[in-house]
Amino acid sequence: MSLIVTNLTVDYGAIRAVNNVSFEVLSGQLTTIIGANGAGKTTLLRTLSGLKESENGVATWNGDAILGKKPEDLARSGIMHVSDGKSVIAELTVKENLALTGLWRKDKKDVANATTEVVDLFPILGERMTQSAGSLSGGERQMLAIGRALVARPKLLLLDEPSLGLAPLIVEQIFKVISNLVKQMKITVVLVEQNAMGALKIANEGVVLNLGSVVAIDSAETLLNDPAVRAAYLGF
Amino acid sequence: MNQFITAVLTSLSTGAIYALMSIALVLVWRSTRVINFAQAGQAIFTTYIGYEVTIRSGSYWVGLISAILSGALLGAGIDRFFMRPIFKRVTSGPIVMIAPVVATLALLGIIQAIIGFIWGLNYQTIQAPVSTDGLKIFGSIIAFSPFNLMVLIAVTLSMILLTIVFQKTNIGLALRASAYAPEVSKLSGIRVDAVRTLGWALAGAAGGLAGMLYIPGSYLYPNAMDVLLVFGFIAAVIGGLDSLFGAVAGAMILGFAVNFSATYISYKLVFPTAFVILILVLLIKPSGVFSGKKGRKD
Amino acid sequence: MLKFDTSRKRLFGFLFLGWILLILSDRIGELRQYQGAFVAMYALAIASIILLTGYSGQLSLGHSALMAVGAYAGALSINNLKLHPAIALVIAALIAGLFGLLLGYAAARLSGPYLAGTTLALAVSLPTIANQFPILGGEQGLIFDIGVPPARLGEDFSLYQWFFWISSLTALIMIWLLVNLISTRYGREFRALRDNPIAAQLSGINIGRKKAVAFSLSAGIAGLAGGLLVMLISGVSPSAFPLSLSFLLLAGAVVTGVYSLKGVILGALVLVAIPEIAESVVSRIGGSEGFVTSLPGFMVSALLILTVLFAPSGPGHLLHHKKHLKH
Numbered sequence: 001m002s003l004i005v006t007n008l009t010v011d012y013g014a015i016r017a018v019n020n021v022s023f024e025v026l027s028g029q030l031t032t033i034i035g036a037n038g039a040g041k042t043t044l045l046r047t048l049s050g051l052k053e054s055e056n057g058v059a060t061w062n063g064d065a066i067l068g069k070k071p072e073d074l075a076r077s078g079i080m081h082v083s084d085g086k087s088v089i090a091e092l093t094v095k096e097n098l099a100l101t102g103l104w105r106k107d108k109k110d111v112a113n114a115t116t117e118v119v120d121l122f123p124i125l126g127e128r129m130t131q132s133a134g135s136l137s138g139g140e141r142q143m144l145a146i147g148r149a150l151v152a153r154p155k156l157l158l159l160d161e162p163s164l165g166l167a168p169l170i171v172e173q174i175f176k177v178i179s180n181l182v183k184q185m186k187i188t189v190v191l192v193e194q195n196a197m198g199a200l201k202i203a204n205e206g207v208v209l210n211l212g213s214v215v216a217i218d219s220a221e222t223l224l225n226d227p228a229v230r231a232a233y234l235g236f
Numbered sequence: 237m238n239q240f241i242t243a244v245l246t247s248l249s250t251g252a253i254y255a256l257m258s259i260a261l262v263l264v265w266r267s268t269r270v271i272n273f274a275q276a277g278q279a280i281f282t283t284y285i286g287y288e289v290t291i292r293s294g295s296y297w298v299g300l301i302s303a304i305l306s307g308a309l310l311g312a313g314i315d316r317f318f319m320r321p322i323f324k325r326v327t328s329g330p331i332v333m334i335a336p337v338v339a340t341l342a343l344l345g346i347i348q349a350i351i352g353f354i355w356g357l358n359y360q361t362i363q364a365p366v367s368t369d370g371l372k373i374f375g376s377i378i379a380f381s382p383f384n385l386m387v388l389i390a391v392t393l394s395m396i397l398l399t400i401v402f403q404k405t406n407i408g409l410a411l412r413a414s415a416y417a418p419e420v421s422k423l424s425g426i427r428v429d430a431v432r433t434l435g436w437a438l439a440g441a442a443g444g445l446a447g448m449l450y451i452p453g454s455y456l457y458p459n460a461m462d463v464l465l466v467f468g469f470i471a472a473v474i475g476g477l478d479s480l481f482g483a484v485a486g487a488m489i490l491g492f493a494v495n496f497s498a499t500y501i502s503y504k505l506v507f508p509t510a511f512v513i514l515i516l517v518l519l520i521k522p523s524g525v526f527s528g529k530k531g532r533k534d
Numbered sequence: 535m536l537k538f539d540t541s542r543k544r545l546f547g548f549l550f551l552g553w554i555l556l557i558l559s560d561r562i563g564e565l566r567q568y569q570g571a572f573v574a575m576y577a578l579a580i581a582s583i584i585l586l587t588g589y590s591g592q593l594s595l596g597h598s599a600l601m602a603v604g605a606y607a608g609a610l611s612i613n614n615l616k617l618h619p620a621i622a623l624v625i626a627a628l629i630a631g632l633f634g635l636l637l638g639y640a641a642a643r644l645s646g647p648y649l650a651g652t653t654l655a656l657a658v659s660l661p662t663i664a665n666q667f668p669i670l671g672g673e674q675g676l677i678f679d680i681g682v683p684p685a686r687l688g689e690d691f692s693l694y695q696w697f698f699w700i701s702s703l704t705a706l707i708m709i710w711l712l713v714n715l716i717s718t719r720y721g722r723e724f725r726a727l728r729d730n731p732i733a734a735q736l737s738g739i740n741i742g743r744k745k746a747v748a749f750s751l752s753a754g755i756a757g758l759a760g761g762l763l764v765m766l767i768s769g770v771s772p773s774a775f776p777l778s779l780s781f782l783l784l785a786g787a788v789v790t791g792v793y794s795l796k797g798v799i800l801g802a803l804v805l806v807a808i809p810e811i812a813e814s815v816v817s818r819i820g821g822s823e824g825f826v827t828s829l830p831g832f833m834v835s836a837l838l839i840l841t842v843l844f845a846p847s848g849p850g851h852l853l854h855h856k857k858h859l860k861h
Contacts, residue, residue: 049423075425082423089417092409100413100424103406152425271647273654322843331792331846334593337650338788338842341595341781345835352828458828462777466658469651504666507659514655515640518648 001027001062008057010047017043019212030182032191032199035209041192045158049081050074080154084161087145090134097133101152118147139170156188163195175202196233200224243499245380251491252391256446257468258483260439265477266415267435273340276465277347282307283447287362296365303444311440315433348458364452387449470514476524548710555702567694569806574701575762576802581709582755583787590748591728596653597756598779599660604630604757605764609676619680626761627754634753638746657780661772675771678764701762785838808833
């Protein structure tokens with residue numbers, strides 16, 4: 001059980017956004033992909049979730065090829081992508097947002113259970129069930145987006161910059177939740193982050209991207225202590 | 237007094253027909269970001285089917301149901317086998333900007349030509365299931381018939397049904413989610429393409445219903461719904477193009493404005509009134525009267 | 535220097551074309567002369583659409599209404615003001631242009647589908663207004679008579695040849711002026727508007743005004759074409775300007791390749807040829823009256839869809855593209 005990406009190349013318009021990238025994410029582990037703005041992190045994630053076509057390369061999840069499949073099919077097979085920024089539907093209520101990933105699931109009882117678990121995990125969502133998602137704060141929106149993914153009982157979670165634009169306290173809380181998803185629920189997570197420090201602290205492995213290419217892959221601990229990585233991405 | 241009551245009632249029943257057309261346009265706009273000019277053609281084509289079935293079965297009601305069903309089928313087919321290939325093929329170059337408009341207009345032309353091939357261009361009539369003679373109020377006859385009343389009831393019922401579907405069912409949730417945020421919906425596992433086709437089917441059904449309610453009070457010919465398309469568009473713009481509630485409210489505003497200016501000033505003012513309202517809304521509040529949002533980009 | 539050369543070449547090109555048409559007009563029959571006059575009128579009308587859509591990025595389904603404005607203005611000038619037909623045509627263009635300017639200011643604020651729907655509403659509603667003013671002649675409309683050709687052209691010189699001359703000369707001069715306009719800085723600013731409105735705005739182009747001016751110019755040319763149209767059918771009435779006329783012009787423009795004026799004659803030829811092709815199809819295979827009347831519309835629509843799908847930049851581009859693929 002693992003995600004294996006081999007020689008993946010993706011163009012974004014005329015730009016080569018992801019260039020010959022290979023890495024592996026072991027089941028039940030958290031791998032973070034870090035790098036500066038424009039390093040190709042988001043494009044990489046969008047390719048893995050089927051939103052973007054690749055030029056070259058292979059990606060498999062548990063041995064099944066995932067490139068070229070439709071995002072909705074990948075989502076139904078347990079690969080959930082929580083995209084950055086506006087990934088909640090502001091016009092729908094919190095309850096309706098959470099219901100989206102349960103619409104197509106056959107096991108309605110488990111959908112109800114999963115929803116209860118999400119509300120236990122993020123009690124604030126339970127208080128705001130009937131409010132529109134547009135009225136939530138940035139942190140609450142991120143919780144809702146992750147919560148919605150969890151209702152589908154995902155096996156692989158692709159998270160795109162969950163800390164973006166959030167207050168430090170909230171960021172800490174979100175990272176803690178993500179860490180628990182891996183440790184307690186055994187979900188495999190690929191976490192794309194600009195906040196390299198926070199991400200590496202909870203990750204097992206780290207992939208450093210620069211201008212679309214992998215410049216370093218190592219255990220998170222090693223990367224945290226690597227002087228070059230520290231200087232370039234952690235700022236000290 | 238009678239004149240006033242007549243004007244109110246007529247406004248309601250014409251507004252109801254506009255509402256069906258504007259809802260059809262809004263349903264497609266929400267899911268596809270296209271103003272479907274072919275809607276007039278789809279609606280009249282399915283009305284011809286309703287006409288044919290009405291004659292053969294002898295029952296308006298069987299005709300009505302066939303029109304609604306064939307409208308849904310035609311709408312779904314157009315999305316699946318016409319619009320989707322066009323969007324898939326035409327992805328670059330300056331033509332992208334006008335391709336959807338050109339495509340739906342050309343489709344309108346094709347559908348109307350096909351009607352000419354099959355049924356010819358002569359005016360036909362569909363016999364209304366209830367009387368189209370004016371009702372008697374306070375001892376005098378007014379220009380509002382039992383059939384107008386039936387139109388009003390039928391449209392109200394279908395609005396209630398549509399509201400229930402949209403607000404209370406899973407399909408409705410998928411329709412709304414896909415309209416507001418197609419990408420997030422896909423990532424949530426919703427088959428947005430199929431939902432979009434469903435939106436086209438609902439729009440087609442609304443068009444078929446509109447035709448079967450409008451034509452018995454008028455005549456059946458290939459261009460009979462063109463004017464309703466324009467009124468439906470204006471109503472949808474008043475309502476903000478994105479909102480089903482707005483589409484109905486816009487249709488009612490338009491229905492009242494048009495009928496009152498026709499009753500109290502001149503029947504010749506129907507088109508100028510509608511056009512002036514359209515221009516005013518576009519200049520003053522382009523995002524629509526019922527939308528809190530600022531103007532949309534697309 | 536180079537620029538001077540191209541513009542001089544262009545002038546000679548147009549003069550040459552005019553000379554050919556002049557010679558041709560003597561050797562063809564009356565039917566072809568009449569059809570030729572229609573081709574020239576359509577070419578001019580299509581040019582007005584291309585100027586608007588291809589060069590300033592706006593879409594109009596209301597050009598049938600703008601043509602009607604020009605036609606009525608021209609008819610009133612001749613009938614009521616007793617003006618010379620040539621002056622009446624100028625007035626047709628000016629009034630339609632003025633009307634277009636007003637409309638253009640409103641249109642400049644609208645994006646694609648809104649503009650399409652609004653101009654559609656215009657096309658449907660404007661002709662009905664003509665029914666309401668007695669001066670416009672109601673459903674019957676007005677006579678549009680430019681009189682017989684001058685006697686010095688000889689007795690053999692038919693009215694149809696006269697139509698052909700007037701239409702062709704007007705179309706040639708106007709399209710020549712347009713082509714020149716487009717190759718100036720002014721024209722380049724139009725294109726900047728279409729391709730990248732934001733960048734155009736940043737570089738100091740007043741988008742709203744520019745769009746309104748483009749709309750007005752286009753309307754003026756449409757008005758002139760409207761004047762020619764009613765000259766050819768000797769009268770102006772609401773039914774001469776149905777919505778389908780707008781659609782026909784858009785089709786002509788798209789088939790021509792909306793982004794270049796080069797093929798307008800081709801587009802116009804297609805519009806004139808289609809009814810004739812339809813007729814010959816019907817005479818071979820026969821068909822009901824509904825079939826006969828509906829066939830041209832079917833053919834135009836089908837052609838339009840095929841163009842969008844397979845040659846979105848016009849048939850010229852298709853050939854170019856094919857050549858490209860062979861490399």
